[in-house]
Ligand code: NDP
């Protein structure tokens with residue numbers, strides 16, 4: 247490791263003990279940025295990297311709620327307000343039993359760069375809870391959301407901090423959270439994005455992350471004169487991002503052959519077409535069942551406890567969670583002919599997996615670039631809320647495509663190597679950094 251990165255990381259680890267995912271996210275960015283900062287000493291003297299790795303504010307709170315049996319349950323609630331140099335804090339809420347401070351800090355840190363890449367004026371934040379929505383009744387989810395928002399409402403606002411969804415937080419949860427905020431404040435305002443279409447939401451927001459990651463894959467393929475048409479695509483996850491990635495890939499002529507959940511994956515060599523996807527959406531969003539049922543319904547194979555990276559494909563889209571592709575799995579993907587990875591999830595590839603992609607010279611779009619479409623359309627939802635207007639599907643989708651292309655071109659601008667290879671990791675990290683860093687310089691020591 248570069249000794250300068252090693253020294254910086256030693257200090258990050260000492261200041262933030264035990265936060266492994268946060269260390270991992272910071273190290274990836276530091277490896278790109280430290281050489282760049284050496285060439286641009288203004289950032290070095292102002293200690294921008296040291297400041298950007300420290301949250302502006304961390305809010306931790308108790309979330310007590312009553313389950314259906316009348317028993318009191320207690321969860322942890324968090325909001326990380328990471329950086330507001332270019333706009334109000336913006337980023338999702340995750341409800342999952344694995345949620346802890348280190349995970350939310352990694353997500354908030356990534357969000358700062360991602361939001362800057364979108365070209366929209368949004369700072370970075372993330373929040374959530376170790377609450378597990380699985381197996382809970384709608385009423386339990388509602389009571390939990392109401393308790394969570396009772397505290398969170400003190401800290402957010404349309405010009406301060408605007409949360410949205412992430413793992414375990416979709417339309418249902420955003421509805422309950424919004425209802426409680428409105429009731430507490432007697433104010434109808436855009437304090438959340440991903441809202442329902444009747445009460446201030448934007449068309450295409452549910453679709454945006456999966457669509458955006460697909461557009462990004464197409465943009466990367468185009469640098470090699472290629473397209474998604476006829477490509478075999480493996481997707482992990484079967485939630486919000488996976489579903490709409492599957493839809494858009496299919497629409498663009500690709501064939502999606504896998505989907506997964508935390509229990510295992512299904513392999514459908516004939517392709518997951520529109521009808522089968524409609525079944526998945528009903529299974530996952532309404533019945534909240536397991537992906538295994540797909541295998542039973544369509545008579546295809548199901549692999550319990552496995553991830554889909556041993557299936558032969560041209561393009562892989564990890565759309566479930568962090569560190570879901572190991573170094574070994576990345577090598578297997580490459581051995582099997584995969585030459586494009588577009589990340590719908592945040593940090594789904596381990597550092598060893600990223601090294602394998604870069605060494606093999608394949609197209610690799612890291613999450614902070616490839617999955618920025620979700621937060622970008624959240625930004626467009628905020629714009630529409632401010633104007634008290636609603637755009638059409640076409641208007642929002644066109645803007646999303648333009649934004650994804652801009653992000654792609656920013657990555658090319660800062661990531662193209664002498665030999666012509668586009669290092670999107672480098673490109674996204676430097677491209678995302680500059681606007682935030684220059685704004686922090688302008689604001690002085692704050
Ligand atoms: P959902 O909750 O809708 O779906 C998550 C999917 O991933 C489910 O299939 C879930 O399976 C699976 N999953 C979750 N945790 C794990 C785990 N620990 N191991 C294996 N599988 C897991 O979430 P989203 O689709 O919204 O989010 C997916 C990813 O995309 C996350 O990394 C998120 O941060 C990222 N992302 C989301 C955006 C958005 O707009 N929603 C925007 C940008 C990035 P199961 O049901 O069994 O838990």
Ligand code: 2IT
Nearest residue numbers: 337338410412620621624
């Ligand atoms: O990781 C992400 O970018 C999100 N979960 C979406 C954040 C948002 O504010 O829409």
